Amino acid sequence: MNSLTIRTAMVAVGTTALLATAVAAPPVSAAPAEGRSSVALDWYDTTAATVAAAGAPTPVTNSRTWAISWLAAARATRAVPHGVNHREYQDAALASAVHDALVVLAPARTEQLNAALHETLDGIPDGAAEDRGVAEGSRQARLALASREGDGLDPASSNAPFPVPPAAPGVWQPTPPSYSPAIQYGNRLAKPFVLRSADQFRLGPPPAVGSDRYKADLAEVRAYGAVDSTKRTACQTETATFWVGPSPTMWTGPLRVAVDRAPQSAAKRAELVALFHVAAVDTQIATSDSKYHYQSWRPVTAIRTGDIDQDPTWTPLHATPAHPDYPSGHNTFAGAGEQVLNTLVGRHIAPYEVTSPTAPGVTRTYTDWHGLTADNVEARILSGIHTRSADEAGVKLGADVAGYVLNHADELLRRL
Incomplete structure (x- = not known):
């Protein structure tokens, strides 16, 4: 041939x-x-x-x-x-x-x-x-x-060293049990596909330490996200464990459903996959920008060392990732993914099933894309690793970035 x-x-x-x-x-x-x-x-x-x-x-x-x-x-x-x-x-x-x-x-x-x-x-x-x-x-x-040569998205550049700031109320510090160095700091220095700059959609600040919203966020994580929580139900524990895996892995299945169910040409299917992942890259760049601009401490640090009902032994259900709390990366990814799929496929779809490598044997059924986002918001609180403010801000940031990518799709997809 x-x-x-x-x-x-x-x-x-x-x-x-x-x-x-x-x-x-x-x-x-x-x-x-x-x-x-x-x-x-x-x-x-x-x-x-x-x-x-x-x-x-x-x-x-x-x-x-x-x-x-x-x-x-x-x-x-x-x-x-x-x-x-x-x-x-x-x-x-x-x-x-x-x-x-x-x-x-x-x-x-x-x-x-x-x-x-x-x-x-x-x-x-x-x-x-x-x-x-x-x-x-x-x-x-x-x-x-x-x-895309030299765009700064290789592993070494993504995990560029981040100097730990001096300890202070509200400021990120390495978290137990490993107290590992911060990761993904370099994403904010990378070249986006469509965004003009990493800080184009930078979020406003997180709730101030000691504010009513801050206290409510912390109390919720303390009660529902502890490894030995008596308030978290079995179903909620399942939600946390189901969605604890990497977002790109977890969204591969739902995106395939969208590609499969869309009775379109190869060109339209290629556009859907391309725009989803371009939005995902630019969202991760924007996420790193907001995370490391605010350098907000994680719930485990706030609960163990803060001034509100300090509990040095409090432990989250799942180990805390090594980067700041605000915003939640899982939820920026979810916000971006939902925005792309809502726009290009539609808000509702016939029931489809999703499984998870971190919850063997568990199958969840969804009839839209928002359900994935809603579960991500709850999961990060129930895992004890994010506040609700960080989750909700993450959804907004991801949706904003994805909306911008979609608005510039013709320019991005133009044949070179």
Whole structure:
């Protein structure tokens, strides 16, 4: 097949990404739309498997992998040359773009990616549509990769050192049990895809230490988020444990439902995946900006060392991540994801099931995207690792960033 010869040089092209194992994406129960498969779904699953098997230890780096590969696909499929079959061209372009980007970003998976590409192209008739689609996908992958070189989203840059500030009421300090150095500080220094700057949507300050809202937030976490809480129900404990995993992992399944249920072209499906993950990257950059601008202490520090009913032995249900409280990163991701899916897919959808790698055997059913966000808000309080103010502010920040990305979608998706 002539189209396959175009791939040979591409396998060796590109820079080496820093890669490590990642948590496997949770499966979602959803029958293929109208009983059919699609190249878009095939490559969605291939991308998820690639990130799960050879992903980075930093969530934003994995979101970047999705964003670059599917942005290339969206650009490659956006316009079809005159005189060729639309579906054949778009399928070839999508597969070529995602394949070429992933080979560079996850070189350890080259053999599997090459096999997936062969399978896709074997299902497309030989001819101009396939040849031109492959060539355009390859071109857009090269351009997308080049445009993001040195963007500061690699693991080392993401976890740039953060000097711990002097201890003071309300100020973040390393948290038990490991008292690890702060992580994800470098995200605020990275290059966004669409935002003008990391601080474009910087949040207003968190509730002042000692204010009524602060006291209410702390009392709620103290009561419901303790490892030995007598107020948290079994169902609430399940919610906390279900959503404790990384957001990019937890949202892989729901996004697949959206891609599967949308009876659209390969181009529209590529746009959906690309915009979701571009918004996810820019949201994580904006999250880091607000977190490290305010440097707000975590509930465990406030309860153990603060002036309000100090309890040096209080322990949260789940270990506290090593970065400031405000805003909650899980909820900025949820706010962004919900905004993209509400806008591009619609607010309501037929029931779908979600599972979680951190809650084996548990299945949850949703009929919209907001339910995912609502559960994330509650989960971080019930885990004892975030205040409600941090959660609610996070949802707002994510929605604001995603709205801006969507408003600039035409410019972002324009073919280079």
